[in-house]
Amino acid sequence: MISLRNDTFLRALRREPTEYTPIWLMRQAGRYLPEYNATRKRAGSFLALCKSPDLACEVTLQPLARYGLDAAILFSDILTIPDAMGLGLYFVDGEGPKFERPVRDESDVARLAVPDPGAELQYVCDAVATIRTALGGRVPLIGFSGSPWTLACYMVEGGGSDDFRRVKTMLYQRPDLMHRILDVNARAVSLYLRAQIAAGAQAVMLFDSWGGALSDRAFREFSLAYVERVLRELDSQVPVIVFTKGGGLWLEAIAATGCDALGVDWTVDLGAARARVGARCAIQGNLDPMALMASPEKVQAEAIAVLESFGAPGEGYGHVFNLGHGISQHTPPESVSALVEIVHSHSAQMRRLRVSASSL
Amino acid sequence: MISLRNDTFLRALRREPTEYTPIWLMRQAGRYLPEYNATRKRAGSFLALCKSPDLACEVTLQPLARYGLDAAILFSDILTIPDAMGLGLYFVDGEGPKFERPVRDESDVARLAVPDPGAELQYVCDAVATIRTALGGRVPLIGFSGSPWTLACYMVEGGGSDDFRRVKTMLYQRPDLMHRILDVNARAVSLYLRAQIAAGAQAVMLFDSWGGALSDRAFREFSLAYVERVLRELDSQVPVIVFTKGGGLWLEAIAATGCDALGVDWTVDLGAARARVGARCAIQGNLDPMALMASPEKVQAEAIAVLESFGAPGEGYGHVFNLGHGISQHTPPESVSALVEIVHSHSAQMRRLRVSASSL
Numbered sequence: 001m002i003s004l005r006n007d008t009f010l011r012a013l014r015r016e017p018t019e020y021t022p023i024w025l026m027r028q029a030g031r032y033l034p035e036y037n038a039t040r041k042r043a044g045s046f047l048a049l050c051k052s053p054d055l056a057c058e059v060t061l062q063p064l065a066r067y068g069l070d071a072a073i074l075f076s077d078i079l080t081i082p083d084a085m086g087l088g089l090y091f092v093d094g095e096g097p098k099f100e101r102p103v104r105d106e107s108d109v110a111r112l113a114v115p116d117p118g119a120e121l122q123y124v125c126d127a128v129a130t131i132r133t134a135l136g137g138r139v140p141l142i143g144f145s146g147s148p149w150t151l152a153c154y155m156v157e158g159g160g161s162d163d164f165r166r167v168k169t170m171l172y173q174r175p176d177l178m179h180r181i182l183d184v185n186a187r188a189v190s191l192y193l194r195a196q197i198a199a200g201a202q203a204v205m206l207f208d209s210w211g212g213a214l215s216d217r218a219f220r221e222f223s224l225a226y227v228e229r230v231l232r233e234l235d236s237q238v239p240v241i242v243f244t245k246g247g248g249l250w251l252e253a254i255a256a257t258g259c260d261a262l263g264v265d266w267t268v269d270l271g272a273a274r275a276r277v278g279a280r281c282a283i284q285g286n287l288d289p290m291a292l293m294a295s296p297e298k299v300q301a302e303a304i305a306v307l308e309s310f311g312a313p314g315e316g317y318g319h320v321f322n323l324g325h326g327i328s329q330h331t332p333p334e335s336v337s338a339l340v341e342i343v344h345s346h347s348a349q350m351r352r353l354r355v356s357a358s359s360l
Numbered sequence: 361m362i363s364l365r366n367d368t369f370l371r372a373l374r375r376e377p378t379e380y381t382p383i384w385l386m387r388q389a390g391r392y393l394p395e396y397n398a399t400r401k402r403a404g405s406f407l408a409l410c411k412s413p414d415l416a417c418e419v420t421l422q423p424l425a426r427y428g429l430d431a432a433i434l435f436s437d438i439l440t441i442p443d444a445m446g447l448g449l450y451f452v453d454g455e456g457p458k459f460e461r462p463v464r465d466e467s468d469v470a471r472l473a474v475p476d477p478g479a480e481l482q483y484v485c486d487a488v489a490t491i492r493t494a495l496g497g498r499v500p501l502i503g504f505s506g507s508p509w510t511l512a513c514y515m516v517e518g519g520g521s522d523d524f525r526r527v528k529t530m531l532y533q534r535p536d537l538m539h540r541i542l543d544v545n546a547r548a549v550s551l552y553l554r555a556q557i558a559a560g561a562q563a564v565m566l567f568d569s570w571g572g573a574l575s576d577r578a579f580r581e582f583s584l585a586y587v588e589r590v591l592r593e594l595d596s597q598v599p600v601i602v603f604t605k606g607g608g609l610w611l612e613a614i615a616a617t618g619c620d621a622l623g624v625d626w627t628v629d630l631g632a633a634r635a636r637v638g639a640r641c642a643i644q645g646n647l648d649p650m651a652l653m654a655s656p657e658k659v660q661a662e663a664i665a666v667l668e669s670f671g672a673p674g675e676g677y678g679h680v681f682n683l684g685h686g687i688s689q690h691t692p693p694e695s696v697s698a699l700v701e702i703v704h705s706h707s708a709q710m711r712r713l714r715v716s717a718s719s720l
């Protein structure tokens with residue numbers, strides 16, 4: 001077993017002391033990088049890129065070659081599970097993901113089955129193993145999945161949606177059908193994450209990208225309950241991060257699922273989040289991705305404000321720096337250099353000031 | 361002066377006792393009603409409909425003819441102010457509002473001037489007066505405006521946006537320019553609402569539709585500070601409702617602006633909102649508009665859950681029932697009948713139960 005040379009990210013997730021605040025970025029391997037676009041072009045399509053373990057490995061490592069990031073994240077799509085269920089994932093340029101066979105009625109729901117991670121999803125496990133080997137212990141590798149509810153949104157809508165009309169019509173009119181979809185999804189997600197961990201993922205993240213579209217009551221019944229179930233069935237030996245976009249009102253409830261870290265978007269003040277969650281979970285976030293559109297000096301000022309809003313972690317607290325959402329394809333790559341540099345240097349300085357203040 | 365026959369809505373806003381929970385719906389005069397579509401067709405375009413006081417009056421009254429709603433809201437567009445500033449508002453079918461001359465640089469900002477409500481916006485004041493007369497005291501009339509930040513989003517983006525890249529680039533890179541736009545907008549909004557009140561509006565509402573797109577710090581600096589300024593300059597004699605979509609984390613801060621009521625979207629639990637805000641403000645909301653896609657029985661069950669989450673208003677509290685966002689064009693009109701009926705009957709019953717419980 002190759003030992004991990006930089007375990008700052010894992011220690012922050014476990015709320016152990018770190019010399020600085022670790023940073024990685026959601027969608028860090030992506031279209032803002034010219035080298036990513038070149039590999040994608042070579043692959044022929046986004047799906048071909050996801051389905052080739054070697055190419056997925058190549059793009060996963062690209063941002064690490066440029067920046068001193070403290071974690072790698074598996075390059076894959078959020079919709080691999082429903083694709084493996086046979087819904088027929090495809091992409092239309094500029095329109096995002098779509099399904100050929102969306103789940104619309106009782107018979108569609110009856111046909112759903114949990115995919116075998118060792119069969120239909122073997123390519124993902126292969127990518128995890130390939131990336132883990134290629135990393136050679138440089139930084140930890142994060143695996144991930146969409147949450148049961150978020151997968152259900154795409155499965156029922158048949159793609160992205162502004163108003164979630166189809167999936168919410170089912171939720172309100174036929175909650176029994178929605179629960180059946182979510183039951184299948186929860187089993188699929190826990191098996192999938194388990195397989196990623198077995199293949200080498202050193203932390204996993206659940207993206208509940210559309211939890212924030214639900215009412216308070218519906219969130220608890222249709223999203224949170226299934227996140228909780230995934231975590232229970234997963235019974236993970238590696239840290240689990242749960243990110244609910246737009247979930248700032250529910251931090252205490254999400255923390256109670258037993259996750260190790262809470263991902264939070266930029267609407268949340270990190271100091272307030274820390275006070276609400278206490279030492280139960282580490283917190284990951286939360287720079288507005290659009291702050292990266294400004295000049296390097298402005299980017300750094302915003303990053304410092306995020307670090308200071310959390311404060312020096314101190315005993316039993318953990319902060320992982322990230323954006324509050326995936327990085328935009330329009331981001332100038334030099335913004336990311338400036339960001340990573342200031343997060344490392346400023347957070348190290350905050351710790352030194354804290355130590356010298358406490359030794360007075 | 362014609363006396364108001366149904367002042368339930370105004371009493372709830374003032375946190376005075378009411379016999380039942382009043383209800384109105386954001387965008388209640390809209391495309392889900394066949395009679396609205398007929399009038400719009402006659403008008404020729406959406407903008408022509410907004411700019412004709414008689415037709416605006418006609419559509420404002422349409423939902424009141426069908427349903428026992430407790431308030432009317434001026435039919436108008438949220439972007440009348442930037443249109444009056446000369447930015448050239450136009451609509452492309454299926455794409456929402458656009459501006460011919462968006463505000464992109466220093467010289468665009470320098471050209472901005474506060475429109476005269478008695479000149480460029482006289483047609484809105486005429487519509488208010490026409491509707492007020494036509495209502496004949498049946499229910500109160502609500503006037504409205506977009507918030508300074510929400511108007512700025514459209515002005516800089518030149519239309520709707522998924523990521524607010526242009527307006528946020530300006531916010532992060534040139535906060536001085538952003539503050540100049542917001543300064544003009546705040547003066548324009550307070551004069552505009554003042555003119556609507558002078559013309560007959562009996563309550564006014566500020567729609568901060570895009571406040572929830574901001575980080576915690578940016579919300580306070582670029583949205584909330586200007587909402588507060590509008591309220592101060594308006595110095596309103598009629599109740600003021602502030603609705604920040606996605607603003608559930610900031611209810612205490614919004615309540616502190618001095619508004620009379622807080623509009624909340626469906627992610628917020630009304631009981632929790634009431635506990636956080638206390639008796640400082642009434643609360644307006646918050647059924648998920650997509651709940652109206654279900655059958656009348658399901659609609660009624662969801663409406664009861666919203667009423668029960670707030671609880672019987674009791675001394676010093678006020679609840680105005682509404683959706684958590686504008687009604688969808690896909691709403692079956694019979695869902696609205698079922699909703700209005702159950703909100704009135706169930707909320708009256710809740711008050712009776714409360715009285716009999718307290719007299720035990």
